[in-house]
Amino acid sequence: MRSLNRRKFLAGAAAATAATLAPTRARAQKSGGTLRFVAQADLKILDPVWTTAYITRNHSYLVYDTLFGTDEKLQVRPQMVDKHSVSKDGMKYTFTLRDGLKWHDGQPVMAEDCTESLKRWMKKDRFGRLLAAHTARVAPVDRKTLTLELGERFGPVLEALGKPSSNVPFMMPARIAATSADEQIKEIVGSGPFRFARDEWQPGNQVVYVKHADYVPRNEAPSGSAGGKKVLLDKVIWRYMPDAATASAALAAGEIDWWEIPPIDFVPKIEQTASLTTFLPDPLGTQGWLRPNHLHPPFNNKKARQALVAMMNQEMYLQAAIGVPKYYRSCPGVFACAGPYATKAGAEGLVKQNLERARQLVKESGYDGRPVTVVHVTDIGFLSGAALVTRELLTAAGFNVDLKAMDWSTNLAVRAKKDPPDKGGWNILHTWWMAADVMHPAVHFGVSGAGPGAWFGWPEIPQLEKLITDFVRATDQPRRKQLAEEIQKIALDEVAYVPWGEWFLPTAFRKNVNGILKFIAPLFWNVSIA
Amino acid sequence: MLAEVLRRLLATIPVMGVVALAVFALLHVTPGDPAVIIAGDYATTDDIARIRTRLGLDQPFHTQVAIWLGRVVRGDLGTSIFSGLPVSTLIGQRAATTIWLTLFAMLISVGVGVPIGVVAAWRKGSWLDRAVMVFAVSGFSMPTFWLGFILVYVFAITAGWLPVQGYAPLGDGVGSFFSHLILPALTLSVVYMGLIARMTRASMLGVLDEDYIRTAFAKGLAPSGVLVRHALKAASLPIVTIIGIGFALLIGGAVVTESVFALPGLGRLTVDAIVRRDYPVIQGVLLVVSGVYVMINLVVDVLYVVLDPRIRY
Numbered sequence: 001m002r003s004l005n006r007r008k009f010l011a012g013a014a015a016a017t018a019a020t021l022a023p024t025r026a027r028a029q030k031s032g033g034t035l036r037f038v039a040q041a042d043l044k045i046l047d048p049v050w051t052t053a054y055i056t057r058n059h060s061y062l063v064y065d066t067l068f069g070t071d072e073k074l075q076v077r078p079q080m081v082d083k084h085s086v087s088k089d090g091m092k093y094t095f096t097l098r099d100g101l102k103w104h105d106g107q108p109v110m111a112e113d114c115t116e117s118l119k120r121w122m123k124k125d126r127f128g129r130l131l132a133a134h135t136a137r138v139a140p141v142d143r144k145t146l147t148l149e150l151g152e153r154f155g156p157v158l159e160a161l162g163k164p165s166s167n168v169p170f171m172m173p174a175r176i177a178a179t180s181a182d183e184q185i186k187e188i189v190g191s192g193p194f195r196f197a198r199d200e201w202q203p204g205n206q207v208v209y210v211k212h213a214d215y216v217p218r219n220e221a222p223s224g225s226a227g228g229k230k231v232l233l234d235k236v237i238w239r240y241m242p243d244a245a246t247a248s249a250a251l252a253a254g255e256i257d258w259w260e261i262p263p264i265d266f267v268p269k270i271e272q273t274a275s276l277t278t279f280l281p282d283p284l285g286t287q288g289w290l291r292p293n294h295l296h297p298p299f300n301n302k303k304a305r306q307a308l309v310a311m312m313n314q315e316m317y318l319q320a321a322i323g324v325p326k327y328y329r330s331c332p333g334v335f336a337c338a339g340p341y342a343t344k345a346g347a348e349g350l351v352k353q354n355l356e357r358a359r360q361l362v363k364e365s366g367y368d369g370r371p372v373t374v375v376h377v378t379d380i381g382f383l384s385g386a387a388l389v390t391r392e393l394l395t396a397a398g399f400n401v402d403l404k405a406m407d408w409s410t411n412l413a414v415r416a417k418k419d420p421p422d423k424g425g426w427n428i429l430h431t432w433w434m435a436a437d438v439m440h441p442a443v444h445f446g447v448s449g450a451g452p453g454a455w456f457g458w459p460e461i462p463q464l465e466k467l468i469t470d471f472v473r474a475t476d477q478p479r480r481k482q483l484a485e486e487i488q489k490i491a492l493d494e495v496a497y498v499p500w501g502e503w504f505l506p507t508a509f510r511k512n513v514n515g516i517l518k519f520i521a522p523l524f525w526n527v528s529i530a
Numbered sequence: 531m532l533a534e535v536l537r538r539l540l541a542t543i544p545v546m547g548v549v550a551l552a553v554f555a556l557l558h559v560t561p562g563d564p565a566v567i568i569a570g571d572y573a574t575t576d577d578i579a580r581i582r583t584r585l586g587l588d589q590p591f592h593t594q595v596a597i598w599l600g601r602v603v604r605g606d607l608g609t610s611i612f613s614g615l616p617v618s619t620l621i622g623q624r625a626a627t628t629i630w631l632t633l634f635a636m637l638i639s640v641g642v643g644v645p646i647g648v649v650a651a652w653r654k655g656s657w658l659d660r661a662v663m664v665f666a667v668s669g670f671s672m673p674t675f676w677l678g679f680i681l682v683y684v685f686a687i688t689a690g691w692l693p694v695q696g697y698a699p700l701g702d703g704v705g706s707f708f709s710h711l712i713l714p715a716l717t718l719s720v721v722y723m724g725l726i727a728r729m730t731r732a733s734m735l736g737v738l739d740e741d742y743i744r745t746a747f748a749k750g751l752a753p754s755g756v757l758v759r760h761a762l763k764a765a766s767l768p769i770v771t772i773i774g775i776g777f778a779l780l781i782g783g784a785v786v787t788e789s790v791f792a793l794p795g796l797g798r799l800t801v802d803a804i805v806r807r808d809y810p811v812i813q814g815v816l817l818v819v820s821g822v823y824v825m826i827n828l829v830v831d832v833l834y835v836v837l838d839p840r841i842r843y
Contacts, residue, residue: 042802044610044612044613044806044808045568045612045613046613046614050568051568051569051570052570052573053570166570182580182581182584183584184614186614202623202624202794203610203612203613203615203620203802204620204624204794204798204799204802205623205794205798206794239696239792240792241695241792242789242792242798242802243789243790243792245679245790246682246694246695246789246790246791246792247792249682249683249686249687249694249695250694250695250696250792252687253686253687253690253693253694255693255694255695255696406561407805408805409562409567409805409806409807410561410562412562412563412566412567413561413562413563413566414561415566416563416566416573416575416578418575452574452575453574453576454574455574
């Protein structure tokens with residue numbers, strides 16, 4: 001079995017990153033100009049609280065600012081906040097905003113804007129809901145000061161406020177943040193480094209951002225979503241190109257400057273073109289999932305679910321789904337392998353495939369031969385590949401498989417159905433998450449055991465819920481690590497889901513583009529065009 | 531004639547009503563749910579249910595139809611579930627691209643297809659005829675996306691004469707406008723060029739055997755005069771019909787061309803809306819496009835009368 005261990009992979013990725021970044025940083029950065037960017041998807045929804053779509057999150061990083069940011073080493077650092085303090089008992093947080101913060105409509109940013117924004121975010125986001133459940137009060141003290149008073153102990157308050165992925169707690173004016181969290185905001189006014197040009201927005205074609213002239217960046221060097229957001233561009237134009245070949249040709253011809261996510265099979269050609277280069281902006285990567293439906297037979301039986309772990313061969317999945325070993329790695333664990341809570345505890349079953357044991361577990365589960373409905377998403381290449389591997393392995397383990405082909409949108413509707421598979425429901429689906437969303441238990445939907453309140457598949461594992469609560473109440477890192485290990489052991493023993501490895505998506509750009517930062521979303525400050 | 535046109539215009543109303551109902555019904559039996567797409571990956575079943583209620587998707591089918599038709603009658607095509615923009619605004623943003631693309635493609639198709647069809651009929655059985663037929667068959671056999679990429683590779687990437695993708699409105703300058711439209715229009719036109727050339731040839735062959743054409747040649751009229759003024763005019767009814775159908779097909783065919791050349795047209799708007807199940811956008815676009823089809827058919831029927839005075843309604 002070909003494999004790339006984690007250390008080798010990270011060393012290679014770091015070397016490649018250093019090689020691509022070194023020359024861009026060495027050049028003098030020029031101010032001004034328009035950057036033309038091909039985004040990963042079409043921006044249709046503008047409200048970062050209403051939806052979790054990554055494209056909306058990415059758009060929001062231009063338009064909005066956050067109280068705290070996450071740097072490239074995953075450390076939370078103040079962003080809109082100038083200084084903050086915690087009471088001795090750890091129950092009261094006080095934040096003071098920086099001077100000079102202004103909304104795009106010219107009004108100053110007030111503490112009340114931030115408290116309203118936090119309240120709206122706390123109604124939607126998983127981490128935000130956990131924080132809300134432990135919070136007694138969020139309130140402004142004066143124009144620039146706000147406090148968050150806990151009702152019960154909550155360790156990762158700053159991690160929640162600096163959360164890098166959807167839903168990010170972006171700040172909005174209070175009048176906009178007053179919109180119900182179940183309704184989309186109508187006005188797009190942020191205090192971020194770029195202003196959204198609504199008149200030039202054409203859904204399905206382009207989004208335009210212009211420099212926010214009044215933005216006051218921090219003095220520190222930029223790092224991830226933290227540090228000084230110094231804007232060097234006058235304008236950023238996002239284009240949506242559904243056809244990868246067109247985007248590739250446009251990049252080569254110089255009609256665009258930066259292509260966010262080229263398909264992996266386009267990358268070798270891009271790397272051979274003298275005027276172009278690639279870069280791994282998110283060293284955490286992306287994690288693939290095989291999710292059983294816990295509501296219906298056969299996977300309402302623990303032994304049948306454990307057969308899914310026994311049959312797992314991550315290398316086989318990654319080869320079929322991603323294909324280029326340079327861009328994937330096995331990762332036997334539920335938490336991102338480059339994240340702070342990576343552990344191998346309880347993951348022995350994921351390290352080595354054991355089909356014999358899988359067959360034995362299927363027998364012991366009392367499986368009656370009914371077809372297992374596997375959702376086969378055909379319009380997303382890597383999910384299609386994963387589903388085909390699952391069919392092979394399930395068959396080898398002794399299941400009868402019914403592969404149901406559908407497009408992604410249909411899959412979204414099907415996966416929400418709790419009906420039995422023969423009435424439109426499902427048994428197994430495949431999906432993926434950015435590693436930032438599976439870094440720790442408070443953001444990781446796969447380790448939730450909340451039954452009807454859990455992510456699709458609805459595992460009911462009360463121990464997991466208790467451990468997650470313990471995790472967010474823990475205030476020291478060693479205790480949190482210990483709890484994360486326990487969570488992983490139970491999640492894999494109960495088979496909440498089965499991870500099938502991690503992969504990395506390079507970004508491609510012309511060599512005259514400088515200063516692209518490492519982060520889970522494309523960032524446009526610090527970027528210039530020579 | 532005017533009365534007939536008015537009668538036909540009135541007749542479009544029930545036609546559009548049926549189209550509207552059919553589109554609405556079809557969408558609602560198609561699997562998929564915009565609420566789950568909006569809700570995203572983190573949504574719980576309760577979140578999805580709340581979104582469905584807010585969008586009115588939990589209402590009975592007949593209630594949803596009645597609400598939508600009520601709005602359409604008042605000229606309101608609704609609002610995109612995702613972007614929150616009025617469907618009429620979205621169509622307005624995209625219509626110019628598709629109209630220009632279709633007109634250019636039709637201009638090229640007719641400008642090349644009709645003359646070569648006439649020449650092929652006039653020189654029936656010659657190498658010229660065979661060459662035209664080979665070209666015609668190749669033209670409508672070629673996949674649009676494939677031809678598009680070949681043209682991009684040759685004229686945009688290798689030669690660097692034309693842009694790879696995108697649309698430039700007339701306001702950005704005539705040069706930029708034309709340079710962005712040439713390759714997509716050429717790509718789209720090749721299929722219909724072949725179709726029109728074959729139809730023109732077949733129709734002309736039927737006319738060229740007529741006695742009055744023989745007489746015209748015998749009188750010593752120039753071949754161009756006989757072919758264009760006498761033969762082509764008489765042979766034009768089937769050609770006009772195929773051009774009318776071609777317009778409708780071009781609007782449909784623009785989907786692929788718009789994707790290959792990243793043009794912000796109605797075709798891509800429709801496909802994107804279908805992928806996301808953005809019902810108001812799909813319904814609005816299909817209604818407008820159906821209206822255009824009906825109008826094109828009306829124009830074709832009027833042209834019959836103009837071209838052949840024997841036809842009366």
